[in-house]
Amino acid sequence: MIDIEQSLDGKAQPRQLVLCAEHARHWPARDQLFQQLQGCLPDHLSLSCADIRPEQEDLLLLLLTDQGLQLGESGKKAPNPIKVEFASGKAAHRRQFGGGKGQMIAKAVGLNSGVTPSVVDATAGLGGDAFVLASLGCSMLLLERHPVVAALLQDGLLRGSADPETAEICQRMPLVQGNACLSLAQAVTEAGFNPQVVYLDPMFPSRDKTAQVKKEMRLFHHLVGMDTDDAELLAAALEVATHRVVVKRPRKAPAIQGPAPSYTLEGKSSRYDIYTKRKLSAD
Incomplete structure (x- = not known):
């Protein structure tokens, strides 16, 4: 930790x-x-x-x-600043070379031939996972509770929308600033959005051991802290999602308190707990 x-x-x-x-x-x-x-x-x-x-x-x-x-x-040993960037850097590389619908996150939300679900990212953070899903064609609705994180993300979305390489993708990522535990259903209703999948990635201590990542995550955690209402967040997501809820977790972390996942997709450092309600099918 x-x-x-x-x-x-x-x-x-x-x-x-x-x-x-x-x-x-x-x-x-x-x-x-x-x-x-x-x-x-x-x-x-x-x-x-x-x-x-x-x-x-x-x-x-x-x-x-x-x-x-x-x-x-501030300070001489301060980590590199954090900025949301979709048109270049890691996001651009993953969009071009990340593996498309073969990525684990795509499989977790149910993306496959003929099925492109609409997804609510209820813990949007800096928008990385939402951008991956939007780049694969998903209609997205993003919620972020922390006002500073929401401001960082909105700034990145505005710049991404002005770049011809990412404009169409970012325009499929409308952002609502609010607490999903309290206002998820309201946000979905007001946006007129079909919440087939609700995606959750609650804040959890990083398992990455590289020094720079540790410094950057330390900075982010100083701003945000850890999510301590995972169970309430999962309950709200299960209430709103029509087809499934997907929860991203560190590979060895316990499941969120509540109903057991229907099944799990596991990678090297993280996993996806999937809670199914109905089968996703092609329109």
Whole structure:
């Protein structure tokens, strides 16, 4: 388990989040985002605003740059900032060379010849899994409860929608900021979305041992903490999904408390617990 400052109940410890801009031309967008986030953050985060990047150590930073919105940390040993990027990097490589419908996530949601289900990603995070499914043709609805994560994802979706390589895919990924435990059914109804599959990937300590991944996940966990309401999330998903619920878990992690999965697809480091309600079939 990675070393993160966290209380025994899984909640992140208090941190200061500073919203700052790379250039003065970003100040209007910074001020707008500050107003958007003010009063909406979890209790462990205190929000402030700065004209330039602060030099004080151990601050969480939300940076507006020419390259997009980034989550970083102050200090000489700070990890690389986190940014959502769909048109290049890992997302682009996986879209082109990731294995298409042969990928385990595609099999888990029921993608096969003649079947392209509509999927609610109720724990969207930074949108990586949703982008894979959207690139394979799935209609998506994304929910993300954490306002900063939702802002990072929305920024990435806007930039992805402006790139001809990813525009069509990102436009199939509408995002709703909200807690799926409380508002999943409402979000689906208001979007007029057919929730054949609900996909869940609750926050869980990373098992990746590489130093950089450990640093980046530590930063993300400082912002978000761990999900401690998995059972409620699964119950809400089972209530809304018409055909199946898919839960991504570390390979050796226990199943979420509640009904047992119908079956499991297991990979080297992760697995998918599938809860079936009805068989998916071609239209």
